[in-house]
Amino acid sequence: MRLFWAKGFDGASMADLTAVMGINPPSLYAAFGSKEALFREATDLYSETEGVGIWRSLHQSATARQAVEGFLRESAAAFSRAGDPPGCLIVLGALNANGNNAAICEDLRQRREANVAELRTRLEAAVREGELRAGIDCEAIAVFYVTVQQGMSIQARDGASHARLLAAADGAMAAWDSLTAGSPR
Amino acid sequence: MRLFWAKGFDGASMADLTAVMGINPPSLYAAFGSKEALFREATDLYSETEGVGIWRSLHQSATARQAVEGFLRESAAAFSRAGDPPGCLIVLGALNANGNNAAICEDLRQRREANVAELRTRLEAAVREGELRAGIDCEAIAVFYVTVQQGMSIQARDGASHARLLAAADGAMAAWDSLTAGSPR
DNA sequence: CTCTTTGTGTAACAATCGATACACATATTG
DNA sequence: CAATATGTGTATCGATTGTTACACAAAGAG
Numbered sequence: 001m002r003l004f005w006a007k008g009f010d011g012a013s014m015a016d017l018t019a020v021m022g023i024n025p026p027s028l029y030a031a032f033g034s035k036e037a038l039f040r041e042a043t044d045l046y047s048e049t050e051g052v053g054i055w056r057s058l059h060q061s062a063t064a065r066q067a068v069e070g071f072l073r074e075s076a077a078a079f080s081r082a083g084d085p086p087g088c089l090i091v092l093g094a095l096n097a098n099g100n101n102a103a104i105c106e107d108l109r110q111r112r113e114a115n116v117a118e119l120r121t122r123l124e125a126a127v128r129e130g131e132l133r134a135g136i137d138c139e140a141i142a143v144f145y146v147t148v149q150q151g152m153s154i155q156a157r158d159g160a161s162h163a164r165l166l167a168a169a170d171g172a173m174a175a176w177d178s179l180t181a182g183s184p185r
Numbered sequence: 186m187r188l189f190w191a192k193g194f195d196g197a198s199m200a201d202l203t204a205v206m207g208i209n210p211p212s213l214y215a216a217f218g219s220k221e222a223l224f225r226e227a228t229d230l231y232s233e234t235e236g237v238g239i240w241r242s243l244h245q246s247a248t249a250r251q252a253v254e255g256f257l258r259e260s261a262a263a264f265s266r267a268g269d270p271p272g273c274l275i276v277l278g279a280l281n282a283n284g285n286n287a288a289i290c291e292d293l294r295q296r297r298e299a300n301v302a303e304l305r306t307r308l309e310a311a312v313r314e315g316e317l318r319a320g321i322d323c324e325a326i327a328v329f330y331v332t333v334q335q336g337m338s339i340q341a342r343d344g345a346s347h348a349r350l351l352a353a354a355d356g357a358m359a360a361w362d363s364l365t366a367g368s369p370r
Numbered sequence: 371c372t373c374t375t376t377g378t379g380t381a382a383c384a385a386t387c388g389a390t391a392c393a394c395a396t397a398t399t400g
Numbered sequence: 401c402a403a404t405a406t407g408t409g410t411a412t413c414g415a416t417t418g419t420t421a422c423a424c425a426a427a428g429a430g
Contacts, residue, residue: 008281010195014418024379025419035418095277095342096193100418109343143340143349144356148329151336155328157280158294164328171329175360199388209409210389220388285388 001042001049006085009039009094009104039093039104043111046089054078058118064126065180068145069173071119075149076165079156086160087153090115116146133183141179148172186227186234191270194224194279194289224278224289228296231274239263243303249311250365253330254358256304260334261350264341271345272338275300301331318368326364333357 003012003020014035018025032038057070079087090111097105120142126132152165188197188205199220203210217223242255264272275296282290305327311317337350 007283011281011283013416015416026380026421027378029419030377091339092280095280095339096196098192098196112339112343137352140352141356143345143352144333147336147340147353147356148333149336150339151332151334154276154280154297154335154339155332158297160328167322167325167328168332171326171332171360171364172357173360174363175356175358177363178359179356198386200386211391211410212408214389215407 001045001089002085004039004042004093005046005089008092009035009101010096010098036101036104040107043089043093043108047111050078050084050089055118058122064123064131065173065176067122068119068176069169072145072149072152072169072172073166075152076162076169079152080160080162080165086156088150088156091150091153092157112146112150115149116142119146130184132180135182136180144175144179145172186230186274187270189224189227189278190231190274193277194220194286195281195283221286221289225292228274228278228293232296235263235269235274240303243307249308249316250358250361252307253304253361254354257330257334257337257354257357258351260337261347261354264337265345265347265350271341273335273341276335276338277342297331297335300334301327304331315369317365320367321365329360329364330357 003016006012007016014025014028017035017038018028021028028038032041054071054074057074058067061067061070075088078084090108093108094101094104116139120138123132123136123138123141127134127136127138148168148171152160152168155165155168188201191197192201199210199213202220202223203213206213213223217226239256239259242259243252246252246255260273263269275293278293279286279289301324305323308317308321308323308326312319312321312323333353333356337345337353340350340353
């Protein structure tokens with residue numbers, strides 16, 4: 001998982017993978033079936049480990065604003081954690097389709113799309129509960145905040161510090177009042 | 186340029202490049218020297234063609250707000266232009282270093298960093314001219330808006346429509362008043 | 371112990387990677 | 401015209417890609 005995280009699906013060669021796993025190719029294929037299947041298990045593991053921390057606040061925060069702010073701040077922390085590869089595996093794992101990784105690209109794309117849906121669902125719940133005004137565009141707001149989080153992966157890969165990622169997160173949160181204008185306090 | 190734009194540095198093979206150029210490998214190497222040098226010329230061409238439209242408003246707009254808004258809206262248009270590869274070559278060209286593309290990754294990273302500096306310079310000019318309050322954090326604001334633009338490349342690569350990219354741009358602009366609060370009208 | 375099953379190491383598979391050697395054709399120069 | 405420089409096509413280079421055939425070793429079952 002960490003190797004795919006650092007080098008991407010294409011960048012991590014079988015030689016790299018077998019080296020860090022301390023096994024030989026036949027053992028890897030007997031255990032996982034293929035490089036593609038191994039990557040899928042790696043992304044699942046990533047979601048179960050790194051992902052839960054990033055998305056935890058979305059459902060545990062009392063207000064929608066705290067939920068979104070926690071989502072961005074957890075992302076900033078996870079994307080710049082010392083010892084971990086910078087950025088997000090789901091975002092950086094495979095962006096350029098090339099015939100060998102088409103299925104992987106599509107799988108990651110769906111996971112990213114699911115992130116937008118999850119955020120939008122949280123906002124819609126806040127609207128139903130009367131926390132946010134009924135007329136706001138939950139889809140557009142979700143797209144905006146996910147876009148910022150995805151940009152933070154690029155920034156992290158470029159070496160951005162935790163503070164710099166927080167600057168992006170804070171900038172995004174500065175839009176909250178305007179985006180949800182008219183909502184009850 | 187368009188092939189690198191669509192498939193990235195690693196994804197565009199010499200066979201692909203020679204095919205679309207209608208020449209054979211020896212001619213390509215005689216003309217450009219190497220795949221890496223060809224990519225550099227392609228990125229230069231990209232900056233001179235696609236780049237100028239994206240950055241034009243930054244120096245031609247009367248106010249800093251119009252400059253930043255134009256930058257984001259031009260990006261949204263360029264990243265979803267029909268017939269062109271989605272997203273930005275500078276952002277998507279090479280994100281995962283793998284030994285063969287280390288110099289390319291660093292070159293693109295510097296170009297992305299230069300974008301932050303260019304935006305910050307425009308904001309600082311607005312501060313000097315008295316348009317924006319002196320105490321605002323131009324670096325943090327520049328990082329935020331560039332982060333959004335980079336996230337828009339991911340969104341575009343995922344198939345986002347022009348309208349969806351504009352939603353991200355509008356969300357980012359919703360933060361403007363808060364980020365520049367206290368500035369003279 | 372003998373037999374069977376499971377798993378590993380070695381080696382190599384065909385395919386593709388970026389990059390060239392070499393001979394031939396073309397074009398320019400004197 | 402002849403002579404020379406320039407550029408292209410064919411074919412292939414060694415290296416690396418993901419994947420697998422095969423023989424051997426270890427371990428459990430009777």
